[in-house]
């Protein structure tokens with residue numbers, strides 16, 4: 001009886017720890033903007049330009065967010081490794097408070113980006129194109145965005161866009177035939193490789209993954225806590241050590 005109770009407690013304890021483990025499979029970089037522009041998961045720290053700053057409140061759990069003026073502010077991250085394999089994909093996830101300005105890019109890579117233009121929001125590939133949705137209801141409020149960039153030209157059959165955790169029905173709503181560009185080894189927040197189209201508003205909890213996320217994973221990110229600080233990762237390591245010790249102890253009961 002004593003053994004069974006102990007085993008049950010052990011299972012509950014370890015299950016709790018495991019459930020607290022966030023989504024880290026394929027995570028490349030994570031920016032909480034809670035104190036600066038550093039990468040909270042890896043070492044791909046961002047550099048701000050032209051006055052890019054932080055809002056001390058706002059964003060996820062009012063923890064502070066990136067603030068861009070819509071005139072020339074942007075952030076750049078260099079020497080980052082995206083998935084460039086055939087059939088592969090990269091995913092970006094973030095909270096966005098867009099101030100409603102025309103023709104703006106919250107995130108851009110080479111000539112592929114997310115574009116707010118002419119009443120639409122979605123994937124752009126430098127051909128005056130948008131594969132996406134209406135931007136109705138998106139201005140001046142916090143909206144959670146997840147975009148899956150498949151390694152190919154933007155298409156409703158390969159790319160995915162989620163708003164507040166819900167997969168959207170995207171279509172080519174603007175422009176000519178989308179192009180495909182290989183993912184570069186950098187990205188921008190607030191513009192793209194050719195500059196301009198500066199985003200005015202706030203961004204928070206920016207996460208980049210080197211794979212396509214599932215619907216369930218996107219929902220998890222939307223509703224769940226952010227990636228833990230290193231201290232939480234240490235807690236996980238300690239819990240595993242505890243687990244091993246408990247097993248040793250259990251064998252002596």
Ligand SMILES: [Ca+2]
Nearest residue numbers: 032059063064
């Ligand atoms: Ca934050």
Ligand SMILES: [Ca+2]
Nearest residue numbers: 050051069073
């Ligand atoms: Ca500025």
